[in-house]
Every structure is written in C-alpha cells, then in structure tokens.
Amino acid sequence: MTNDDLPDRLSIDPDSPHYDEAALANGVGVRFKGEEKTNVEEYCVSEGWIRVQAGKALDRKGKPLTIKLKGPVEVYRKAAEDAGHA
Numbered sequence: 110m111t112n113d114d115l116p117d118r119l120s121i122d123p124d125s126p127h128y129d130e131a132a133l134a135n136g137v138g139v140r141f142k143g144e145e146k147t148n149v150e151e152y153c154v155s156e157g158w159i160r161v162q163a164g165k166a167l168d169r170k171g172k173p174l175t176i177k178l179k180g181p182v183e184v185y186r187k188a189a190e191d192a193g194h195a
Contacts, residue, residue, distance in 0.1 A: 115184050120151040122172070127151065136187030142180045150175050154182045 120127040139149045141159050151160040160175040
C-alpha cells in the first residue's frame with residue numbers, strides 16, 4: 110500500500126538533496142523484497158533500491174558507509190504510535 114504523498118526518493122541524511130524533514134517526522138516505513146527494514150539510510154522506489162549501513166565503518170567525513178541493495182521497494186506511512194520510533 111504505497112501512499113501517493115510519500116516521496117519517490119528519501120534520505121535520512123540532512124546533507125542529502127533528498128532529505129525531507131516533514132516526511133520523516135510523519136513516519137515512513139520501508140519494505141524491501143517484502144521484508145520490513147528499519148536500517149534504511151535512503152531509498153528510491155522508481156529505481157528499485159535502498160541504501161543500508163555497512164557495519165560500523167565510517168567514511169572520511171564521519172558518516173556511515175552504505176551499500177546499495179536492488180529489488181522491489183514499498184514505502185508506507187507508519188501508524189501514529191510507531192512514528193516516533195523510526
């Protein structure tokens with residue numbers, strides 16, 4: 110059940126051009142290949158990929174290293190009681 114008001118591409122990194130604080134504040138859930146994911150750094154529904162942290166490694170700017178996983182991505186609004194625990 111994809112909501113039309115959710116962005117096609119979203120990042121939790123404030124430095125990213127795809128960061129949207131309003132969308133994140135309302136709670137966004139991500140299913141990747143039918144499985145609930147809670148460690149998604151960025152997603153793109155139309156291109157079919159997510160970025161997740163690659164362990165505890167950091168890049169030279171101190172941000173977590175990520176890997177891109179390709180497959181079907183489904184995004185949805187989380188319930189109000191779950192939104193604060195994203």
